[in-house]
Ligand SMILES: [Zn+2]
């Protein structure tokens with residue numbers, strides 16, 4: 136395969152070089168695609184709370200090692216032709232790269248790759264060089280989804296902040312009058328509310344500790360918003376009649392406890408956030424009878440295409456704050472302080 140850029144040219148990339156170090160902008164080589172690889176010129180790369188979990192990870196805690204370029208929410212233009220894409224095609228990158236050969240990967244479910252435990256990466260920007268750079272090398276064209284005329288600053292966050300809640304909601308069976316509680320209205324939570332409104336008839340309740348997050352929930356279409364207080368569980372139980380599903384985008388001890396207390400018998404507790412909280416699963420125990428607990432991770436390439444279609448049809452709009460790549464440090468600091476409204480997106484171009 137012929138690269139369209141010189142392999143010796145240097146470009147800025149936001150690299151994690153050692154566990155515990157802050158990420159830093161470094162000069163990286165423009166990668167040269169070989170075999171099935173496709174070079175993508177990055178135009179937008181979203182920042183995710185899981186990037187903070189990566190930065191804060193103790194050595195050995197994650198199944199991969201630095202150095203690598205951060206960034207797992209990527210959109211841009213194809214920069215090296217492949218069988219299915221031409222140079223200049225506008226694409227989003229399906230980020231959970233698996234082994235590429237197991238039965239799950241064969242159908243685009245790399246998020247549940249059967250060899251996940253053997254791999255030394257979780258995906259783009261997670262052990263492999265990601266999209267907080269001018270260029271990213273994508274292992275195979277099957278990880279690319281066309282975005283048509285969708286803005287790249289929308290397409291990039293949709294690959295996780297859209298795809299992850301879409302996959303979580305797709306796993307639910309919700310009747311006509313179901314009540315769903317969304318805990319944590321950040322980058323993923325506010326998109327989850329829009330997906331619930333666009334694809335289900337559920338009554339949507341949103342809970343957060345921040346007033347401005349509740350305003351975002353309101354704009355996203357939540358029927359009812361509640362600030363977290365000592366009586367939140369009682370109020371939610373009374374108003375919802377018991378939640379058919381709780382989508383916990385935080386995953387801390389207090390949010391898991393809240394989720395268990397407001398669930399209706401037979402309800403579903405869906406733990407999306409990687410907050411590291413613990414919930415005791417015993418029978419009997421804190422969860423109601425018939426409850427199910429799931430730990431969805433990201434989503435499939437088919438679901439990414441469905442999310443992009445929903446956005447192109449006007450059903451989903453990610454609220455973003457945009458930063459040049461050179462301001463990545465500030466963007467990360469604000470994310471850590473909870474001062475990003477919706478999703479932070481870096482613009483490497
Ligand atoms: Zn993420």
Ligand SMILES: [Zn+2]
Nearest residue numbers: 234237240248
């Ligand atoms: Zn696989």
